[in-house]
Amino acid sequence: MGNKGNNLKKPGVKTLSIHHGETFSEETGCVMPPIFSTSTFKHGNKQNFDYTRSGNPNFKILENILKSIEDSKYCTVFGSGISAVTAITSTLKSGDKILCESNLYGCTVRMFDKVFKKFGIEALYTDFTDKKSIKKIKDLQPTLIWLESPTNPLLKILDIKLICDEANKHKIPVVLDNTFSTALIQKPLELGATLSLISTTKFINGHSDALGGAVLTNNEEWNSKMLFSQKALGLQPSPFDSWLITRGVKTLPLRIEQQTKSAEIISKELENHRNIFKVLYPFNQKHPQYNLAKSQMKSGGSMLTLKLNLNKSDTFKFCKSLKYFSLAESLGGVESLICHPATMTHASVDDKTKNLLGIDDSLIRLSVGCEDTNDLMSDILFALNKF
C-alpha cells in the first residue's frame, strides 16, 4: 500500500466526487463552499468574474467536479437538462438536420419538433439498435447525431462506439445524453462522443431538490459555443442550485452502488411474476442488448422498465398502491419513484409514435432509490399480488 512522495495515483471516483478543489474562499478555511449569491462582480477581481449569467464561483466548483469524474477537458453548467439541450441545439441553423435515436426523452423530442423545427432545423429519427441505421449517417450526412443510451424509458442500449466511429469518419458531432448512467457507469467521450450531456437534476444531485444540466466535451470550439449559449440565451443555473448539486454529487458513487444493487435484484425477482409481461434492465440476461450493455457499461444502473400484464386502469392502481415508490416525474433521487411514461414523461409524443416505439399504457418506469432492497421488493410484490 501507500504512495511515496509526490507519486500519487489518480484518485478514485469516490474521492473525486468529494474534493472539489478551489472553493473561492480560501481565507476562511471553510470546508464547504459558500453560496455566491450575487448577480454581479466588481471589475478587476482575480478570477475575472463578471456577471452571474456568464459565470459564478458555484458554477466553477461544480464544473470542476463534473469534469474530474468524467475525465473531460471542459464542462459548462446550465439551469436544467433541457437548458443543456437548448444550448446545443441553438448552435444549429436553418437547413441543418439532427439524426436522432427514435426513443429519446419526450421533452427533447418536443423541443426539436415543436420549437427548433419552426426555425428550419429538422430532426430525423431512426432505431439505432438496428445496425442498418448506421448507414444513414453516411447517406443523410446530418449536422448532428443525438443519442441516449440507455434510452428513456425503454432502456435500449446503443452501440455508442460503433455509431461514433462512423460519425467521426464523416466529421459529424455526436451528442450522448448520459442522464441515466452518469460518468460512473459509462463515459461517452471515451467512446467517441463529441458532447456528453447530463441532466444534473437526476442522479448527479440525487436529492430531488434542484434542477441543473451540464455539457462536457474535450473540444475547445464546442466549449466556446456552450459558454456562449449559457450567457447569450440566459441558460445559466442559480448559484444556490449549483451549490446543492455540488453537495449532492459527493455521495453519487455511494448512491449509485446501493441503487444499482437493488435494481439488479428487483429485475431478477420480477421476471417470472404472473403480472409482469417483460422486465427491461440492461444487465438482465433477457435484455435484447445484454452483451453490449455488459461491454459498454460498468453496471446496469438503477432504472428499470416493466411491461405489466395489466390494463391501463389496473396499471395506475398498481402505481398508486406502492408505499415507497411515489408516482412522480423525474428519477435518480434517493427516494424511489415510479412513472407512467405514456401519460407523463412522454405525454407530448404523439400516440402513433408512442405505439410504434412500444410506450403503451401498461409500461411503467421505476427509478430505484436508496431504501433497503427488501423493503422495495416487498412493496412491489405486495402491490402486484393484488391483481
Ligand SMILES: Cc1ncc(COP(=O)(O)O)c(C=O)c1O
Ligand atoms: C434523458 C433525459 N434527458 C434530459 C432530461 C431533462 O432534464 P431536466 O428535467 O433537468 O430539464 C431528462 C428529464 O427527465 C431526461 O430523462
